Amino acid sequence: MNRNQQSRQVRLEKLGAYPFERLKNLFAGHVANTDLKPIDAGAGEPRLALPGFVADTLAEHLNGFSKYPSTVGGLALRQAIASWLERRFGLQYVDPQTQVLSANGTREALFAIAHALINPEADVKPNVLMPNPMYQIYLGAAYTAGAEPVFLACTSDNDFAPDLNAVTDEVWRNTALVYVCSPSNPTGWIADAAYFEQLLALADEHDFYIVSDECYSEIYWQHKPVGLLQVAEATGRSGFSRCLVMNSLSKRSALPGMRSGLIAGDADLIARFTKMRSYTGPATPLPLQAVAAAAWSDETHVQQHLAVYRASLQAFFEVYSDVGDIPAGSFFVWLPVADAEAFALAAFEQQAVTVLPGSYLSADESNGMNPGADYIRAALVDGPEQAAELARRLKAVRLI
Numbered sequence: 202m203n204r205n206q207q208s209r210q211v212r213l214e215k216l217g218a219y220p221f222e223r224l225k226n227l228f229a230g231h232v233a234n235t236d237l238k239p240i241d242a243g244a245g246e247p248r249l250a251l252p253g254f255v256a257d258t259l260a261e262h263l264n265g266f267s268k269y270p271s272t273v274g275g276l277a278l279r280q281a282i283a284s285w286l287e288r289r290f291g292l293q294y295v296d297p298q299t300q301v302l303s304a305n306g307t308r309e310a311l312f313a314i315a316h317a318l319i320n321p322e323a324d325v326k327p328n329v330l331m332p333n334p335m336y337q338i339y340l341g342a343a344y345t346a347g348a349e350p351v352f353l354a355c356t357s358d359n360d361f362a363p364d365l366n367a368v369t370d371e372v373w374r375n376t377a378l379v380y381v382c383s384p385s386n387p388t389g390w391i392a393d394a395a396y397f398e399q400l401l402a403l404a405d406e407h408d409f410y411i412v413s414d415e416c417y418s419e420i421y422w423q424h425k426p427v428g429l430l431q432v433a434e435a436t437g438r439s440g441f442s443r444c445l446v447m448n449s450l451s452k453r454s455a456l457p458g459m460r461s462g463l464i465a466g467d468a469d470l471i472a473r474f475t476k477m478r479s480y481t482g483p484a485t486p487l488p489l490q491a492v493a494a495a496a497w498s499d500e501t502h503v504q505q506h507l508a509v510y511r512a513s514l515q516a517f518f519e520v521y522s523d524v525g526d527i528p529a530g531s532f533f534v535w536l537p538v539a540d541a542e543a544f545a546l547a548a549f550e551q552q553a554v555t556v557l558p559g560s561y562l563s564a565d566e567s568n569g570m571n572p573g574a575d576y577i578r579a580a581l582v583d584g585p586e587q588a589a590e591l592a593r594r595l596k597a598v599r600l601i
């Protein structure tokens with residue numbers, strides 16, 4: 202291996218095994234309680250019925266598989282996305298031609314964006330700020346793009362908000378990109394308008410970009426989450442400068458296997474990302490674009506799904522603790538436990554339940570603290586009855 206290959210290898214080695222790989226290793230050699238039907242609350246995979254329009258739309262557009270799709274996505278899809286953004290966030294106008302792209306699921310886009318926006322030749326490694334715990338893709342993106350990840354601790358002390366006030370001026374000065382996740386996976390925290398306003402002001406002051414991961418925007422307990430573009434427009438910015446949002450049909454429409462999402466915001470950033478994507482080539486197949494356009498245009502199925510998620514959250518907390526603990530957004534519960542790995546293993550062995558140790562979703566802070574070490578994440582993706590059963594079983598777990 203020569204020097205250049207080594208430096209790439211070193212960056213990859215900074216990444217630990219992906220959380221589900223770590224979970225597999227944790228459970229290796231252990232057996233789930235065979236008297237109970239297994240419950241898999243580990244993955245954030247919606248398991249609701251396929252929306253009715255999917256099969257018909259797909260059948261109608263099947264011959265699209267015989268054509269190459271464009272990377273940006275067809276105009277019909279980008280128009281459907283722009284209209285949804287306008288309706289959902291009360292935006293005056295989103296230009297489907299210059300401010301919107303199709304993504305093959307947001308995971309790839311959240312990863313690739315760091316590579317498009319960060320200078321790999323900077324004298325000092327640029328900082329990429331992210332919540333801690335976080336969706337692990339932000340971390341992977343920062344390391345592989347040659348940036349320095351900076352963790353914003355999300356703890357119960359600050360209602361799980363990534364703490365912007367804890368960041369020093371020195372860190373801000375060298376910040377290239379900030380990832381926000383609202384509603385948050387895994388904590389369920391939702392950014393309010395004031396949070397986005399502060400972040401936008403900091404972005405102007407220190408010249409960085411904001412990527413707002415809003416994949417769970419349609420899954421909330423009481424208050425519909427605000428979005429970054431909405432706050433950007435309300436505070437008088439023209440053209441969503443410095444801002445990109447990502448959203449996904451995986452959660453909104455319970456279509457995780459379709460791999461379809463959106464990227465929207467600042468036209469300059471979209472143009473840069475488009476150029477990179479024209480080489481990396483994550484194009485959405487035409488029949489799937491047709492289904493995606495139908496999904497962004499329909500709210501009935503989204504409301505039906507929301508009712509199921511709310512009923513599941515309510516059912517879970519009626520059994521587990523107090524309904525007052527219900528997270529503001531997402532379908533995850535983030536539960537304090539004495540020892541995350543020990544709890545996850547005991548839940549598997551005693552109760553045939555799979556949950557994710559919070560430590561697999563978080564990183565050690567510079568002070569050695571890990572904000573996920575004493576939490577587990579469980580996904581309520583199988584409806585209210587299963588959620589209540591999950592709560593009963595988690596309550597029965599005993600750490601020996």
Ligand SMILES: Cc1ncc(COP(=O)(O)O)c(C=O)c1O
Nearest residue numbers: 306307308336386416449451462
């Ligand atoms: C916070 C967050 N962002 C993005 C994604 C990616 O979703 P997809 O690639 O299915 O759009 C997920 C998936 O679990 C997630 O939890």
